[in-house]
Amino acid sequence: GQNIDQPTEMTATEGAIVQINCTYQTSGFNGLFWYQQHAGEAPTFLSYNVLDGLEEKGRFSSFLSRSKGYSYLLLKELQMKDSASYLCAGMDSNYQLIWGAGTKLIIKP
Amino acid sequence: IAGITQAPTSQILAAGRRMTLRCTQDMRHNAMYWYRQDLGLGLRLIHYSNTAGTTGKGEVPDGYSVSRANTDDFPLTLASAVPSQTSVYFCASSVAQEYNEQFFGPGTRLTVL
Numbered sequence: 602g603q604n605i606d607q608p609t610e611m612t613a614t615e616g617a618i619v620q621i622n623c624t625y626q627t628s629g630f631n632g633l634f635w636y637q638q639h640a641g642e643a644p645t646f647l648s649y650n651v652l653d654g655l656e657e658k659g660r661f662s663s664f665l666s667r668s669k670g671y672s673y674l675l676l677k678e679l680q681m682k683d684s685a686s687y688l689c690a691g692m693d694s695n696y697q698l699i700w701g702a703g704t705k706l707i708i709k710p
Numbered sequence: 711i712a713g714i715t716q717a718p719t720s721q722i723l724a725a726g727r728r729m730t731l732r733c734t735q736d737m738r739h740n741a742m743y744w745y746r747q748d749l750g751l752g753l754r755l756i757h758y759s760n761t762a763g764t765t766g767k768g769e770v771p772d773g774y775s776v777s778r779a780n781t782d783d784f785p786l787t788l789a790s791a792v793p794s795q796t797s798v799y800f801c802a803s804s805v806a807q808e809y810n811e812q813f814f815g816p817g818t819r820l821t822v823l
Contacts, residue, residue: 605752634810643817645814646812649811698755700753
């Protein structure tokens, strides 16, 4: 079957670094996505990885290991506005996204 | 309009009633999607459309129907609502099915009593 696993909740301190892990199992693989979703709002796109390695975009970076079925999202210099849920999603061979339940990130001052 | 709009924002509905959730995008995207989001679960695909005139079933299509008469609009209909359809519904679009980024509408919060 297809499955995306990520931690339910994480807590971090403002100014610190946090890594949110995701493991995936999809029928075929056409990339791994990360989205951010603030409470009561729509998901917004953060990153896309289809090749192994690290993609950096400002304070956010995303890593992919296809052989391990593993990805992580790295958030640096955490700000209070980064408090949100982070959704991991794998794209299967039919180009459909399989979504994890999301990781709620709580930032403390 | 900029992006994707959904209507209504929220709705309380009696079980057994028919309801259509509206979704309109102005980005000329070919692909459109309907998801439901429930607490503790990931987004689940209900139906999708890769281009105007075509639709397909997602992971949880039962009790829902869609149409895609033109590029911009992708309404979702609940023929006879049941309490298990209480959820937040998101419409999304992308340039094409195989294209990376999906853009999401603001969502419709639906309660079926």
